[in-house]
Amino acid sequence: MKKILCMVMALCLALAGLTAVADDTIELSFTRIGSDPAERAYWDWVIEHFEAENPGIRIMYDEVAIGDSIDNKLNVQFSAGDGPDLIGHGILSVAQRVELGHYQPIDEYFETWEGKDDIMPSVLANGTYKGHVYGLAYSTTPYVFAYRSDLLEAANLSVPTTWDELAETARALTQKNEKGEITFSGFCFPSAGGNLVELDVFVYGNGGSYLAEDGSPLMTGAEKEEAINFLNGLLPDVNIPYSNSETNPFAQGLAAMTLINNAALTSILNNPDYEGKVGVAVPPHNTTEGTFCGCNMLFIGRDCVDKDAAWKYIEFTMSPESTLKRSEIVNIPVTLQSLVEDYQAMDPWNAVRAECVAIGTGMPRTLWSTQFQKIRNELVQNVVLGNAADPAAALQKAQDDLLFEIDG
Numbered sequence: 001m002k003k004i005l006c007m008v009m010a011l012c013l014a015l016a017g018l019t020a021v022a023d024d025t026i027e028l029s030f031t032r033i034g035s036d037p038a039e040r041a042y043w044d045w046v047i048e049h050f051e052a053e054n055p056g057i058r059i060m061y062d063e064v065a066i067g068d069s070i071d072n073k074l075n076v077q078f079s080a081g082d083g084p085d086l087i088g089h090g091i092l093s094v095a096q097r098v099e100l101g102h103y104q105p106i107d108e109y110f111e112t113w114e115g116k117d118d119i120m121p122s123v124l125a126n127g128t129y130k131g132h133v134y135g136l137a138y139s140t141t142p143y144v145f146a147y148r149s150d151l152l153e154a155a156n157l158s159v160p161t162t163w164d165e166l167a168e169t170a171r172a173l174t175q176k177n178e179k180g181e182i183t184f185s186g187f188c189f190p191s192a193g194g195n196l197v198e199l200d201v202f203v204y205g206n207g208g209s210y211l212a213e214d215g216s217p218l219m220t221g222a223e224k225e226e227a228i229n230f231l232n233g234l235l236p237d238v239n240i241p242y243s244n245s246e247t248n249p250f251a252q253g254l255a256a257m258t259l260i261n262n263a264a265l266t267s268i269l270n271n272p273d274y275e276g277k278v279g280v281a282v283p284p285h286n287t288t289e290g291t292f293c294g295c296n297m298l299f300i301g302r303d304c305v306d307k308d309a310a311w312k313y314i315e316f317t318m319s320p321e322s323t324l325k326r327s328e329i330v331n332i333p334v335t336l337q338s339l340v341e342d343y344q345a346m347d348p349w350n351a352v353r354a355e356c357v358a359i360g361t362g363m364p365r366t367l368w369s370t371q372f373q374k375i376r377n378e379l380v381q382n383v384v385l386g387n388a389a390d391p392a393a394a395l396q397k398a399q400d401d402l403l404f405e406i407d408g
Helices: 002-024 037-053 068-079 093-099 121-126 149-154 163-173 198-204 224-239 261-268 308-317 322-332 336-345 350-358 369-384 391-407
Strands: 026-033 057-064 086-092 134-148 180-185 259-261 279-281 291-301
Touching: 026 068, 026 259, 026 308, 037 057, 037 149, 037 322, 037 336, 057 068, 057 163, 086 093, 086 308, 093 180, 121 291, 121 350, 134 149, 134 261, 134 350, 149 163, 163 224, 163 322, 163 336, 198 224, 198 291, 198 369, 224 369, 224 391, 259 261, 259 336, 261 291, 279 350, 291 350, 322 336, 369 391
Parallel strands: 026 057, 026 086
Antiparallel strands: 086 291, 134 259, 134 279, 134 291
């Protein structure tokens, strides 16, 4: 009987020891925007290797489809005082959630981080708000200029680098039927969609900005008028309009040139019918090389108790090894300058992708970014593709409308 009691006591002590070990384990909840398989495979790799190196930390991973779902979920969680420890979210979330107190600043960690001088300045800017660093980018989505190299070669045309060259080349490659209807687009541009950033590419390529020096909205300006006038003079002659939430005509073989994000370009690059027939370049510009570049970042949530452990996870994710692995699995550009050569070695076109990240600008990191998106979309639909007779007046109206939306 004593032997049995001893065995029971030993078992209890062992279980108590296991419980103590379990109680010492730090669990970090991590919610990320997006649900695509490639990204999931990457995060599975990150979590597996991070936990192997940090056995005392466990990552509780969750992902939410792109759209309002993640914001609704985060709002509910933060309202209950149970927000995620780590959050993977985009540029549009920065100002709103910083002002709500949902994101913690990470300046103290960033200043001692080995990679702080390695991360691309354009990428770092996306997670910086009012002089403080809140998020570090793990994913970038640059818009590149894609073209049919076989058609340019057949027509003895060079890849356009300026607006004038773009217009000349687009008109030369556009095909029309007997009725004058465009059957093959020389350059296609969207007429609808959730975020019509294609206009921004032209604004940035003309030295423009939507932010005044004091951080207020800036929808007016000669650089924007010139961009709209250029597009209004070109698109009716060469464009097959489409929604940027649908398949780009270029990816369907119905256009010679377009602006397209890196992810959407994948389908045609992987299509054997177009192997060796597609190239990418920095978007044609008028005064300054520039493009739009989206960005998702890692943030530490307000309710995170163990900020040190959360930073360890961010630091691991932003390490050169993890960053390069992300490019291999997800086929997205690196965010560290030291890895550009390694990234270029993966694919000849990666040099262009990396350059577009370096010269890219994302959505305004302001409390009025969602209102800006709505009014900029209206500008594209009603002014650019509506061929407004007076772009200056239309831009002033956009400025007034945005200020009204902001001030209520």
